[in-house]
Amino acid sequence: MELDFVASLLSRIPADPRLEVPPGDDAAVLRPPAERRTVVTVDMLMEGVDFILDEACDPRLVGHKALAVNLSDLAAMAARPEAAVVAVALPRRGGDSLGRGLLDGILALAAEQGITLAGGDTNAWDGPLVISITAVGSVPPGRAWRRDGARPGDLLVVSGACGGSLLGRHLAVVPRCREALAIADRFPVHAAIDVSDGLSLDLSRLMQASGTAAVIDLAAIPIHPDANRMAGIPGDGRSPLDHALADGEDFELLLAMPAADARRLAVEAVDLAGTPFTVIGEVVEGAGILARAADGSTAALAPRGYEHAFTG
Ligand SMILES: [Mg+2]
Structure with a gap:
């Protein structure tokens, strides 16, 4: 055989x-x-x-x-x-x-x-x-995106939309290779990670590696229609935003970029295989993640997502 x-x-x-x-x-x-x-x-x-x-x-x-x-x-x-x-x-x-x-x-x-x-x-x-x-x-030498290069003042950009991947996108994964290569050609990127375990968890990894903190705008998080569908399942008990922040297996790109470049990318993304890019927050000095609500108030956000469990 x-x-x-x-x-x-x-x-x-x-x-x-x-x-x-x-x-x-x-x-x-x-x-x-x-x-x-x-x-x-x-x-x-x-x-x-x-x-x-x-x-x-x-x-x-x-x-x-x-x-x-x-x-x-x-x-x-x-x-x-x-x-x-x-x-x-x-x-x-x-x-x-x-x-x-x-x-x-x-x-x-x-x-x-x-x-x-x-x-x-x-x-x-x-x-x-x-x-x-x-x-x-x-x-090219020295051009690999790393997790440890985010700087205060950078904006955080995510591709596509997050949440609810268990409804099928966790299997039918669309890797963002073309988008990444097109961005690397045209924009400076200070730090990058793919969202495998959860947007908030992978963001915390990016910030930890860079020795920086993040302030994210909750109203700006791109929520996938699947996150809305999952939140609508009787007994789910979670909001679409919560799914977007914690579900994982979205396999989107999360980038820290100079502010002007991030804004340009978010506008021009239509050229990048049609994949939208959204500014979700900024990099600041410190540690951890602050979530900013629509009314401007902020609160610490505990990173959540999938982590492999070990015992012994
Ligand atoms: Mg990864």
């Missing part, structure tokens, strides 16, 4: 000039782009934790998501996607069709985002599906 799977995988990977030795050898050999730095990121998804295979979630979507979350991290570094390798642990029962579905989702997104598959490893076991993708990107 494994040989078949690997052979079908190999036969379906389009040739790519970035691969000096394509997959199928002991290892692939990449041609690094001249005068660029290599950016590497890895992410693992586990059935039962990150997704549940059911009618709403087929293997294609899992493959798509496994690559998309890596692409989102590359976007948050302003890195151009180059190559990815895939490792899967397939459950023995149904593993073959599962593996093919995963590959469908991975290859479709790889073609769309211009990343080549450089290889993979397939295992079968009696456990649930586990898939881990490592992605490689490239960026």
